[in-house]
Amino acid sequence: MKTFTRILPALLLAFLFAACASSKDTKAEGGEPEPADIVDTAVAAGDFDTLVAAVKAAELVETLKGKGPFTVFAPTDAAFADLPEGTLDELLKPENKEKLASILTYHVVAGEVMADDVVKLTEAETVQGQKVQIEVKDGTVYVDGAKVVITDIKCTNGVIHVIDKVILPK
Numbered sequence: 001m002k003t004f005t006r007i008l009p010a011l012l013l014a015f016l017f018a019a020c021a022s023s024k025d026t027k028a029e030g031g032e033p034e035p036a037d038i039v040d041t042a043v044a045a046g047d048f049d050t051l052v053a054a055v056k057a058a059e060l061v062e063t064l065k066g067k068g069p070f071t072v073f074a075p076t077d078a079a080f081a082d083l084p085e086g087t088l089d090e091l092l093k094p095e096n097k098e099k100l101a102s103i104l105t106y107h108v109v110a111g112e113v114m115a116d117d118v119v120k121l122t123e124a125e126t127v128q129g130q131k132v133q134i135e136v137k138d139g140t141v142y143v144d145g146a147k148v149v150i151t152d153i154k155c156t157n158g159v160i161h162v163i164d165k166v167i168l169p170k
Helices: 002-022 038-045 049-057 077-081 087-091 094-105
Strands: 070-075 108-110 123-125 131-137 140-143 146-155 158-163
Touching (some): 038 049, 038 070, 038 158, 049 070, 049 077, 087 094, 108 123, 140 158
Parallel strands (some): 070 158
Antiparallel strands (some): 070 108, 123 131, 140 146
């Protein structure tokens, strides 16, 4: 099990890069596929179905497909599954759209912050308006206690860093 836990992030990273690169048919110079925007990359990856559903429910799709650049700390489906039972269903209700949008925008930082820059920070202001705390422990980056398991998934309008839990504003 330990071996699987160690190689899972590498496998997921390879899949995400492949999804990001192949999610557009347009070819860049040199014949390489161009990366997609943040939303299309998340859709193509297949491990962010809950995040994508929440982005749609909060009506943030157009924003996250916009020019950016954005840095998204993206929780996986497993991270959403770890929320207390009923929490996600409650947040996805139309009457809670504003609260959901606040939680989702707490996962987004304006600008493109690559992993080499994240490790130099102790905090970052989110699009939601509050700051997330950033800590490096034993070479691993944590954002508000969520472990960053995959970094630097480059998209046309920013970058995605995958985290292992949903972070919540104070």
